[in-house]
Amino acid sequence: xxxxxxxxxxxxxxxxxxxxxxxxxxxxxxxxxxxxxxxxxxxxxxxxxxxxxxxxxxxxxxxxxxxxxxxxxxxxxxxxxxxxxxxxxxxxxxxxxxxxxxxxxxxxxxxxxxxxxxxxxxxxxxxxxxxxxxxxxxxxxxxxxxxxxxxxxxxxxxxxxxxxxxxxxxxxxxxxxxxxxxxxxxxxxxxxxxxxxxxxxxxxxxxxxxxxxxxxxxxxxxxxxxxxxxxxxxxxxxxxxxxxxxxxxxxxxxxxxxxxxxxxxxxxxxxxxxxxxxxxxxxxxxxxxxxxxxxxxxxxxxxxxxxxxxxxxxxxxxxxxxxxxxxxxxxxxxxxxxxxxxxxxxxxxxxxxxxxxxxxxxxxxxxxxxxxxxxxxxxxxxxxxxxxxxxxxxxxxxxxxxxxxxxxxxxxxxxxxxxxxxxxxxxxxxxxxxxxxxxxxxxxxxxx
Numbered sequence: 487x488x489x490x491x492x493x494x495x496x497x498x499x500x501x502x503x504x505x506x507x508x509x510x511x512x513x514x515x516x517x518x519x520x521x522x523x524x525x526x527x528x529x530x531x532x533x534x535x536x537x538x539x540x541x542x543x544x545x546x547x548x549x550x551x552x553x554x555x556x557x558x559x560x561x562x563x564x565x566x567x568x569x570x571x572x573x574x575x576x577x578x579x580x581x582x583x584x585x586x587x588x589x590x591x592x593x594x595x596x597x598x599x600x601x602x603x604x605x606x607x608x609x610x611x612x613x614x615x616x617x618x619x620x621x622x623x624x625x626x627x628x629x630x631x632x633x634x635x636x637x638x639x640x641x642x643x644x645x646x647x648x649x650x651x652x653x654x655x656x657x658x659x660x661x662x663x664x665x666x667x668x669x670x671x672x673x674x675x676x677x678x679x680x681x682x683x684x685x686x687x688x689x690x691x692x693x694x695x696x697x698x699x700x701x702x703x704x705x706x707x708x709x710x711x712x713x714x715x716x717x718x719x720x721x722x723x724x725x726x727x728x729x730x731x732x733x734x735x736x737x738x739x740x741x742x743x744x745x746x747x748x749x750x751x752x753x754x755x756x757x758x759x760x761x762x763x764x765x766x767x768x769x770x771x772x773x774x775x776x777x778x779x780x781x782x783x784x785x786x787x788x789x790x791x792x793x794x795x796x797x798x799x800x801x802x803x804x805x806x807x808x809x810x811x812x813x814x815x816x817x818x819x820x821x822x823x824x825x826x827x828x829x830x831x832x833x834x835x836x837x838x839x840x841x842x843x844x845x846x847x848x849x850x851x852x853x854x855x856x857x858x859x860x861x862x863x864x865x866x867x868x869x870x871x872x873x874x875x876x877x878x879x880x881x882x883x884x885x886x887x888x889x890x891x892x893x894x895x896x897x898x899x900x901x902x903x904x905x906x907x908x909x910x911x912x913x914x915x916x917x918x919x920x921x922x923x924x925x926x927x928x929x930x931x932x933x934x
Contacts, residue, residue, distance in 0.1 A: 488529030490522045504528035509536065546634045547591030552582060554590055554634060559625050567726055571718040573621055580605065580618045581625075590635050598622065598643045612646040619645050653909065655883045656872045664872070667865040673858055675752055676765045680874060682745045684881030684899050687874055688712055689731055691849050693764040695753055703746045707900070708736045711848050725848045733900040766847035786815055882910040 488506035495501055502525035504516035516528040555577060565573070584601045585593060598619070605615050623640035630638050656664070661681060668674045680690055688710035697706045710731045716722045731737070741749075749764065758764070786800035789809040798805035801815040803823055809816070827833045855874070863871055872880075878899070885895050886907075896907040 488516075488533055490525035490529065492522070493518075504532070506532045506536075546632075547636075548589050549634070550586065551588050551590055551593065552586040554629060555582070555625060558632070559628055563624075563628060566712075566728075567714055567718050567720065568712040571714055574718070576618055576621055580610070580614075581622055585622070590629055593626070593635070593639045594637075595639045595641070595643050598639050602643065602645055606646060612648045616645045616648055619643070653879055653883070654870055654872075654876075655910075656868075656876055656880045658884070660866075660868055660872075661877075661880065663866045664862055664868065667862040669858060669862070672752070672765065675748055677874075677877065679745060679749065679764075680877040681881055681884075682741060683739075684878045686710065686732060686878065686900075687851050691763075691765065691851070692727060694760070695758050695762050695764060696760045698741075698746070698749060698764070700746060700750050703740050703743065704738050705741050706736065706738050707731055713848075713851055723846075724850075725846055731900060733902055735900070737897060737900050739898045763847050765849060767849050789816075879910065882907065886910050 488504065491503040491505050493501050493503060499520075501518050501520060502522045503518045504525040504527075506514055506516055506529045508514045514532070516532040517525075519525045519528065560570070560574065560577075584604070585597070588597070602615055602619065605618070619640060623638060626635060626638040626640055629635045665674055665677060668677060676690070679685075679693075683690075683705060685693070685707065689707050692709045692711040693705075697708070698704075699706070708731070709727055709729055711725050711727050713725055714723075716724055719726055752758075752764070783799045783801045788797045788799060789805050789811045791797050792809050796808065798809050798811070800811065800813060801819045803819060805811045806816040806820040824833065851874075859874060860871075882895055882899055885898075886892065892904060892907055892911075895910070896904050899907065901907050
């Protein structure tokens with residue numbers, strides 16, 4: 487039951503505060519008035535709204551967008567830790583600069599359209615614009631459910647169309663060239679396992695010996711691992727193992743005899759036990775040579791002119807700082823300079839970061855891409871730059887090109903929709919040969 491609370495202000499005049507109890511039993515104010523009658527009407531109206539289910543407090547809509555996101559949405563919105571990390575970076579880079587200082591109730595569709603136009607003028611890609619608009623829409627949808635706002639300003643607002651580029655599939659011949667340029671036998675086996683199984687990177691990096699039934703050649707995919715910034719990890723670590731893959735369903739499928747034999751030999755030669763990772767890095771490895779002495783600077787030549795038209799000799803600190811040149815020799819000169827300072831206790835040296843692996847042995851995706859995969863792709867001289875994800879695409883395309891059933895390929899890859907699997911039909915360069923042969927055969931009848 488509400489009431490009007492009588493109070494005296496600094497000027498000595500009496501005022502009346504309309505008090506009522508909200509759904510959580512907390513005492514709230516519906517405003518302060520100059521007479522008791524007006525205060526009674528206010529708390530009675532507030533209680534009527536509660537009875538009707540309209541429990542929103544108008545004052546909540548006046549809070550800043552930044553406060554709602556930081557205090558309510560990000561801490562309590564349920565999502566994967568990796569998703570939270572990506573959303574946080576996107577929010578502070580693209581969304582917060584535009585809406586951070588606006589009141590929640592003031593955000594309207596026109597403001598969202600203006601924001602999208604600004605992003606487009608800044609050269610942000612349509613895919614990134616669509617992703618950030620989706621994040622903003624999710625925030626406003628939650629605020630609508632919380633009765634902080636009374637409309638989702640993103641509804642009906644369009645983003646630039648995102649063109650769907652055709653998939654470029656690596657051919658067996660191109661994969662063979664790439665395969666032989668990988669630096670070690672273990673990394674070659676990892677790449678071959680990827681293209682033979684079509685696993686996602688997190689599923690491949692988390693494969694353990696117990697997941698492979700050598701006798702029946704059955705591989706079970708039941709977990710995945712994601713790499714996080716430690717501040718987003720619940721335990722402050724870098725890798726988080728999830729007891730379910732992306733599609734949340736376990737899947738089992740057969741592998742070829744030759745890849746199972748190689749994996750079995752790999753397990754035996756490394757003395758791996760049931761719970762050990764099939765692929766891991768126990769020491770930091772690098773394919774990039776570390777220069778300890780800079781070559782003769784007189785033989786290295788000069789940098790390109792900087793903004794002021796000045797040039798510097800390669801392999802000098804001036805070239806690194808003022809040119810600025812980032813060639814191997816200039817980087818080495820700067821690295822040697824910093825190393826000498828650290829040995830004398832200057833520059834507050836930190837412990838070296840080991841991105842390749844953490845205490846649990848998982849391979850860092852970023853480290854593998856930079857140190858192992860990209861150098862191999864460059865050395866192979868391919869006409870495009872395939873990624874490890876392209877090996878998953880190639881797995882699906884090769885199966886379908888060989889006559890595999892579409893539903894079987896869908897289940898092997900863990901796709902949620904068969905339409906996704908259908909994208910891999912006729913993606914190899916020679917996929918249309920049968921159609922052309924059929925056309926030639928039909929036209930040849932007219933020449934008879």
